[in-house]
Amino acid sequence: MLSKAPRYWDDYEVGQKFDLGSTSFTADEIVDFARHYDPQSFHVDADAARQSMFGGLIASGWHVTAKLMRLFVDNYVDQRTALGSPGVDEVRWLKPVRPGDTLTAWVECAGKVPSRSRPEMGIIHEQWQATNQKGELVMTLKGTNMVRRRPV
Amino acid sequence: MLSKAPRYWDDYEVGQKFDLGSTSFTADEIVDFARHYDPQSFHVDADAARQSMFGGLIASGWHVTAKLMRLFVDNYVDQRTALGSPGVDEVRWLKPVRPGDTLTAWVECAGKVPSRSRPEMGIIHEQWQATNQKGELVMTLKGTNMVRRRPV
Numbered sequence A, B: 001m002l003s004k005a006p007r008y009w010d011d012y013e014v015g016q017k018f019d020l021g022s023t024s025f026t027a028d029e030i031v032d033f034a035r036h037y038d039p040q041s042f043h044v045d046a047d048a049a050r051q052s053m054f055g056g057l058i059a060s061g062w063h064v065t066a067k068l069m070r071l072f073v074d075n076y077v078d079q080r081t082a083l084g085s086p087g088v089d090e091v092r093w094l095k096p097v098r099p100g101d102t103l104t105a106w107v108e109c110a111g112k113v114p115s116r117s118r119p120e121m122g123i124i125h126e127q128w129q130a131t132n133q134k135g136e137l138v139m140t141l142k143g144t145n146m147v148r149r150r151p152v
Helices: A027-037 A046-051 A061-075 B027-037 B046-051 B061-075
Strands: A017-024 A087-093 A102-114 A121-131 A137-148 B017-024 B087-093 B102-114 B121-131 B137-148
Touching: A017 A061, A027 A061, A027 B061, A061 A087, A061 A102, A061 A121, A061 A137, A061 B027, A061 B061, A102 A137, B017 B061, B027 B061, B061 B087, B061 B102, B061 B121, B061 B137, B102 B137
Parallel strands: none
Antiparallel strands: A017 A102, A087 A137, A087 B087, A102 A121, A121 A137, B017 B102, B087 B137, B102 B121, B121 B137
């Protein structure tokens, strides 16, 4: 949870872990996301999905990532100091996510470096992890965020 | 464009480029995606976005990625041979995407390796790139896809 004081780059400690909470997936939501953004048959067509290697409908990896991003924004990002992200690395979709699944996620502060070009900000690296209701690791990601430094 | 014969792992050639076509962003769509998945103020609130370092509303990086995924599925993936993806690497959001922007994207086959554990499939690595209407490089990504091999 965020404290009431703004959380600056200076306040992050490498090794700190933050719970992101949980998010669940319905079949309707899986199909709706995939119709817009990833209309492969195992994401949008329950019958075709049953015949596929997955044996049933699974969420697009991008849908899983987007729903974890929502948890990240709601439970970790301090919007008073957040300055966006230049990208992410090593996104891994390790297990299928199916209708009815609930994922629980957390992030760990994996590194911090001052910005060389912009003294008012610094870079935070985070390791994301999410498990399903069986405790299986479902997704991991290495994130990078730009965060405002404490004014001097 | 896909030929009418199924496109197997065996048919991919390293260095081949594929046009993915174009996709445009409206303010409504930017805000709608972000309200669901990335409700940071510079993605959902035009007034707050004007006061931010971005000077106006910008699309969530995850929205940009999802819309490029749609182009990838519509214009590159052969669903008869596609077996999903274990993840992606080096997602880079290089320039903000704003309402009215049109992105044009392509992928290059960057590598192919047989699967060690599953002889019926192989791995394809792709480099994604997208430029905006000014010709600026906006996003890059290294993708990995599992593709069925030609039956022997």
